[in-house]
Amino acid sequence: MERPRGSGKWRLIVRDGVDEATGRPRRRSFTFHARGLDAARRRARELIVATDLAPAIAGVSVADVVTEYLSHLEARGGAPRTLAEHQRILSSTIAPAIGKVALEDLTPRHLDHLYRSLSQRGLSPASVRRYHALLSASLNQAVRWGWLMANPCLRATLPRERPRELSVPSPEDVSRVLQGCAEGVGSIAPHPLLGMLVRLAVVTGARRGELCALTWPDVDEERIRIGASVFTIKGELGIKEPKSGRSREVRISTSTSEDVEEWRAQRHKAALDAGVEVLEDGYVLSPELDGSAPWNPDTAGAAMRRLCDALGLDEMHLHSLRHFAATQLLAGGIPARDVADLLGHADPGLTLRVYAHATEEHQRAAAEVLEAALPRVTAR
Numbered sequence: 001m002e003r004p005r006g007s008g009k010w011r012l013i014v015r016d017g018v019d020e021a022t023g024r025p026r027r028r029s030f031t032f033h034a035r036g037l038d039a040a041r042r043r044a045r046e047l048i049v050a051t052d053l054a055p056a057i058a059g060v061s062v063a064d065v066v067t068e069y070l071s072h073l074e075a076r077g078g079a080p081r082t083l084a085e086h087q088r089i090l091s092s093t094i095a096p097a098i099g100k101v102a103l104e105d106l107t108p109r110h111l112d113h114l115y116r117s118l119s120q121r122g123l124s125p126a127s128v129r130r131y132h133a134l135l136s137a138s139l140n141q142a143v144r145w146g147w148l149m150a151n152p153c154l155r156a157t158l159p160r161e162r163p164r165e166l167s168v169p170s171p172e173d174v175s176r177v178l179q180g181c182a183e184g185v186g187s188i189a190p191h192p193l194l195g196m197l198v199r200l201a202v203v204t205g206a207r208r209g210e211l212c213a214l215t216w217p218d219v220d221e222e223r224i225r226i227g228a229s230v231f232t233i234k235g236e237l238g239i240k241e242p243k244s245g246r247s248r249e250v251r252i253s254t255s256t257s258e259d260v261e262e263w264r265a266q267r268h269k270a271a272l273d274a275g276v277e278v279l280e281d282g283y284v285l286s287p288e289l290d291g292s293a294p295w296n297p298d299t300a301g302a303a304m305r306r307l308c309d310a311l312g313l314d315e316m317h318l319h320s321l322r323h324f325a326a327t328q329l330l331a332g333g334i335p336a337r338d339v340a341d342l343l344g345h346a347d348p349g350l351t352l353r354v355y356a357h358a359t360e361e362h363q364r365a366a367a368e369v370l371e372a373a374l375p376r377v378t379a380r
Contacts, residue, residue: 081231208297212230213283229242
């Protein structure tokens, strides 16, 4: 697309859509000065962005690009559940709406119209932004492949996302849930398996899939190693890496260690009474007496939902326990870096952004300490 025209002079030729009268591709050219190929390429990109031109491979559509990107993502080890959700977004929304649009013809206006229509259909700003994230990532990859010179998503207009207040249970709410697991509530029978999951969620701050993936070798007297996560796609269970892509260890108290050992003893006794041999590397939270299969995270979430509904805790769910752990730690003065490590956040800034409200009480206490340290000066 670039070729030298004398000393320091370059010409950029780009496609500019199709002539409606003749059906032939339109082309535009620009002549400019630049010293060296790298400088010329930078100047060419600036010209294309400034003039809203984006050369693309002929015949490639938006749906083609997203499909290719998903294949690329899968080859690089993308999370199966994420890939399944991306494929759903492509099939249900992107393909019908703008899938047939040629890559060279895609403009921010197409995207604005799509996002506006999604909002009108009742999708939340956060959901619309997830659709945008998939398109933007796909088109960014197209730029890297040389299919595009600029990503139209950079100039699209996204719906405003209002800050969402987290629903964080109180210690009293958590205590009621644990009691409900132990004793039952109304027509809901006691649920020891859910009770153990709730305890582990509170003391580790782990995600439900990570907890369901715990095996007995992951647990010792002082720590729990979180190195996998259970996921579900169309009812089928699978095991993948944690969301952060790396394993982590969470130290536990003596009391928690004793609770886990008591749970292990109970499971062994139940298996022995049933004549079942327990697997030494079985799952800690398993619906099977031998520990051969992990608990389905969706099933665990549904059990938690039924219990919380019975207790009148309408806003509480399993993920609330992760919020509870994080807010308690931050409010107690634990550094954000340590809380991020425990939660599996790669960026402590994310931890602070999500749980900023949890540090308010701690900040007020800090303000009082500083105020007390300020010398009092009285006017004479």
